[in-house]
Amino acid sequence: MEKNKKNQEIAELKEKFGNSTYFYITDSSTLTVEKINKFRRLCFNSGIEYRVSKNTLIRKALEQVEGNYEALYPLLNGPTGVMFSTDGASAAKVLKEFRKGNDKPVLKGAYIDSDIFIGDNQISVLAALKSKSELIGDIIGLLQSPARNVISALQGSSAQKIAGLLKTLEERAN
Numbered sequence: 001m002e003k004n005k006k007n008q009e010i011a012e013l014k015e016k017f018g019n020s021t022y023f024y025i026t027d028s029s030t031l032t033v034e035k036i037n038k039f040r041r042l043c044f045n046s047g048i049e050y051r052v053s054k055n056t057l058i059r060k061a062l063e064q065v066e067g068n069y070e071a072l073y074p075l076l077n078g079p080t081g082v083m084f085s086t087d088g089a090s091a092a093k094v095l096k097e098f099r100k101g102n103d104k105p106v107l108k109g110a111y112i113d114s115d116i117f118i119g120d121n122q123i124s125v126l127a128a129l130k131s132k133s134e135l136i137g138d139i140i141g142l143l144q145s146p147a148r149n150v151i152s153a154l155q156g157s158s159a160q161k162i163a164g165l166l167k168t169l170e171e172r173a174n
Contacts (some may be wrong), residue, residue, distance in 0.1 A: 006057060013053060013061035013082075017069075020084045021113045024091045024126075025072060028052075028105035029079035039098050039105065046094050049084040058082065071116045075108040088112040092126035099123075 001009075017023065028036060043050040055076035062069040085091040095107060110117040110126055117126060130138070 001054075009053060009057050010061050010064070013051075013058060014064045016049075016051075016082075016084055017061055017065045017067075022085045022088050022091070022111070024083040024085070024095070024110045025058075025075050025108040026081045026083060026095070026105040027079055027108055028081050031102070031104050035102060042094055042098055043083060043091075046090055047086060048091050048094060050081055051084070052079070052081045055080050067114070069111065069116075071118065072109050072111065075118065080108070081105060087129075087131045089127055089129040089131065092123050092129070096123055096127050 028039065031039065040050050055078075058080060059073055059076050062072065083091040083094075092107075092110070095105060098105070107120045107123050107126075109119070110122065112126065112129070
């Protein structure tokens, strides 16, 4: 590869890594052209960019990006593909779905919002991650729960009992 092309590839990868808080490093060696095309199509349909690049270029790009990527450097050996996604779980879900009928691609590691996950055994954990909007929805639901309980208690038959008790206490006070 010519030096200009290498520098261009490093610049493109640097931009991708700099703008992405979620990426997965995979090994898709031994997949046939047909299977890798099917995997790429599945990634594309899920909004994930899949890119194969040389390990040295990936490492040089990561070294130029602000962040703590040192734990990923030992994973950069053999055939390497990088999956860039907009959330933490979608790439893991794609890998999990594709691996139902295939033994590859293998997850070498993942960078999820400054956390690093290493090893193929992390796919289930990563696939179960909730998105930011799902977490916010869960928190709002938890915050609304006590208010709902009070309102439903006041609307039920116990509300009539409470009203009767309050009326009796008021009459005794007079």
